[in-house]
Amino acid sequence: MTMPAPATEDPPNAMRAADLSDLLGHVNACWDEQRRLLSRQLHDSLGSSLTALTMHLGLLTAKLPQDPALLDRAAQMKNLLHTIIEANRQMQHKLWNDKLEFLGIRVALSEAAAQFGQQHGITVRCSLPEEEPLCPRSHSVALLCALEEGLRNIVDHAQATEADVIVDDNEDEIMLTVKDNGIGADGLPAMDSGKYGLRIVRERAFHLGGTLSLATSPGGGAALTLTLPKPLPAA
Template sequence: MSANTDAAELRELLGYVNNCWDEERRALSRQMHDSLGSSLTALTMHLGLLTAKLPQEPALLDRAAQMKNLLHNIIEANRGMQHKLWNDKLEFLGLRVALGELVAQFGAEHLVKAHCSLPDDEPACPRAHRVVLLRAAEEGLRNVATHARASKVDVIVDDMEDSIALVVKDDGIGLRPPTVADGDWQEHHGLRMIRERAIFLGGSLLLAANGNQGAMLTVTLPKPPTS
């Protein structure tokens, strides 16, 4: 068996594992929403009713307020974990909404100018493509926050007739040679996984310098032929 055949089989296996992983994450996120989330909401309602019946003693009311605050924090933590497991906005509202909110939240959290340029219409591509593009944007922004020291980041989606491309570019300190484009993926495990997923779908991932300053991550995926 040739090395090329081995690599193709390993890539196919990795693509299958990633798809299974996505489905497991999606199912777990939905279970957390339907079961844990509804139970926590019910607890909050019961606590409100119970608080209304309590004697108006400061110590009791203070303890009830602490319990309400604790429940609120648990609900928010549960929502955050659900979102990390699977972004339901991608499923129900589409790639444009999911990316737009991701970039806006990133800018607010990291105090950088974050801009998202999206097509007017929702891209017509399979869910697997949308998942890879969203994961690529998440990983690209994570690297910007960790390494780039950037003051500005742009996320751009170019929806073409035969392919769709996502670009994440920043004005930070740039890449340390050798870059991922040169084949050094040892410190970029997240990007390596996205790269393998892109290749599995027939596409590519490139991380290169953004002119004289910053870095640019580009993921390009071919669209399957329409029947």
């Protein structure tokens, strides 16, 4: 019995898939840059204005008559300003993690994991390279996005109590793994399901020439792994 020839991908479809991947990569890059600029504007404009208001309020309060009602109103205004300043800081961080640029990907990953553990009461261990990985900003953003999505899935689906964040850095590639001790395949969504978080991270990885994989087993936890090749040095 003659076996049918293996199916080959239609060249026009392959070209369209490549074009769509390139387009999505461009959209992600533009969106990242817009978020970075907006975060910087919130810091430079709104943040500095709020800080100035706090200073002015402090000077004004010092000149007020020692009237309990006036002092109480000034204290309320000060507390409100501090609340707005903290909300502004959180919005900046959600839009863009400045630590990527100012402190590097090691610090950004480590602090994101630590904050996650504190917020959700989950033990998170980090194993990071001793030296700062040498990779472009697009790779750093992809690594941080993969970490955030992996941690988000732990909260939403895994029912885990412990997680490990591991970064392996070598000359040719950099790899991030987020592992947990949760319920594994019984809880996590499939990579191709309607959950877009993992799919977006996967497309980021594909555009950069890398891969994203999710390994699970029933009751045996899960491991989300992002692998990115390092760009060749300029000749």
